[in-house]
Amino acid sequence: MSYLFVVMTVVLTVAGQLLLKWQVGLVPPPPQAGGALLGYVVSMFFRPWVIVGLAAAFLASACWIVAVSRFELSRIYPFMALNFVVVGLLAVPLFGEPMTRWKLVGLLFVFVGLIATSRG
Structure with missing residues (x-):
């Protein structure tokens, strides 16, 4: 049962990241820096799905505390x-990001590293 909190940390972290990426993809940032960029960031905090993504990150932190x-x-x-692996894989179908050979190799290294370090 305790591992459920580890799993929920990963699931909620991934969900939060994907929600944020989805929302910023709908409203690209302004090309100039400074006040316009700050206004863009502040306005994102008022988008309902951004709030849900941030709430997912908060709940992931709560699960991590228990874990x-x-x-x-x-x-x-x-x-x-696992966050890197799952987000990297889901970004391909959800956002049309390319899965290059090098990205795949990197994700495999991360996964193998996870297995190796969890056994130690």
Whole structure:
């Protein structure tokens, strides 16, 4: 049951990142920096799905607090690498991002590293 909090941390983190990417893709930032960029960022905080994405990140943090209270950090922290793998894979169908050979190799290295470090 305790591993559920680790899984929920990953799921909620991934969901939050994907929601934020989806929303910023709908409203591209202004080309100039400064006040316009700051206004853009502030306006994003009022978009309902951005709020949901930030709430997911907050809930992921709450799950992580429970997880680290029940496990050795060195045992569960490698699972946070799953965020890179899952987001990297889901960005292809959801946002049309390319999956290059090098990205795939990198994701495989991350996954193999996760397996190796979780056994130690």
